[in-house]
Amino acid sequence: MRELALGLTLVGYVLLMRTNPVRASLGDGWRCIRRYPVIWGSLAWLAFANALFLFAARLSAHWAGEPQLMWMRPGWNDPSAWLSGTPDSLWWMPPQNIRAILAASVLPSLETTAGLFNNVVTTFPVAVFAALSLLLNRRRSLVQLAKVLYRRFGAWSALLVLVVLVCAAATIGKATLFFRPGWIPNAWSMQWGPAIAATAALFEYLFGIAVQAYLILHAYAWVRGLSFQRHAMREVAIRRLGAAAKWAGLVLFVQAVFIELPLVLAFAINWPAAPEVMGDWLRIPRAITSALLLLFVSMQAWLTLHGETLGRAWKAHWRMLRAHAWSVGWYLIIAAVHCFGLHFLRSVVLHGLGEETAPGVLWTLLWPLVFGLVAGWLLASWVCLFKRCE
Secondary structure: HHHHHHHHHHHHHHHHHOOOOOHHHHHHHHHHHHOOOOOHHHHHHHHHHHHHHHHHHHHHHHHOOOOEEEOOOOOOOOOHHHOOOOOOOOEEEOOHHHHHHHHHHHHHHHHHHHHHOOOOOOOOHHHHHHHHHHHHHHHHHHHHHHHHHHHHHHHHHHHHHHHHHHHHHHHHHHHHHHHHHHHHHHHHHHHHHHHHHHHHHHHHHHHHHHHHHHHHHHHHHHHHHOOOHHHHHHHHHHHHHOOOHHHHHHHHHHHHHHHHHHHHHHHHHHOOOHHHHHHHHHHHHHHHHHHHHHHHHOOOHHHHHHHHOOHHHHHHHHHHHHHHHHHHHHHHHHHHHHHHHHHHHHHHHHHHHOOHHHHHHHHHHHHHHHHHHHHHHHHHHHHHHHHHHH
């Protein structure tokens, strides 16, 4: 029965990819990432760095005496169990686990789909090096950022730069506390730990916006047939970050108020819910935030590619939706299918091999390559579709 379901799924996927009305943009996106592998390579590297950092933290805990890792499960000799395995086999995936993974993959795939139009990959711990570079003003990055913000916000830019610097310092603190949690007294750890992580998340998001702007500009240059130098493209991305600052600020506000702040309060004063139940409670604001980002799919593209003001980008976005809702809707379907497939594949293989085994760890380090390739292709395809609609 499961073999039949797998076969029908593959047939449906082939038909979807062969008959959808945005397949020309999808093909252009694939040619784009072949011309500029930095688009998918950057996303793969960021995801790999995060997976490697988490593995290092887990390995550190294992060496501290927590028996979290094992080489692999013992093998099995039951040919009839080749698909689901047995509890003591290398692969173990009972049917009820498949159903649970299907349900658990919905929200992450929704967030990843929305991230294609905002920030598709986590930037931690690479954001730590970006924070150090900003604090040390390497390549005049802090000066350039201050100039960009001053053009957009005038005297308010001084406050914004100060906030960015505080968030950058929190990012460095977050990385430090992964391996040196004792640096915060136990009486304060439940309050300050989540607060530092929430503050760091703001800088990680801003750095992710800058990286995504850099990659979007690469794809747009390919569509337009433009040549450029990489250092010049980085400077353009920083300047366009100023254009996207107001939109990024709105997204940050929603994320901070409805996601980060409740989590901090839960650890600090056990409100609005206990920390152990906050994960389920936060699913609702996470889903709403992703839905809102999907509603405003082209805002980031207008701001990044044309340096529009927020008002003009807003009007241009609704004009595009009125004229090209069919194409944009189909692209969202294609992107959602692939993002769901990514998260489902990751969870199935990880649970089947076992998170604590060497094959499971190896999969967590290989999956970023698959993620970067698919996410880079979808991002480049979106830019190609945006150019067609534009």
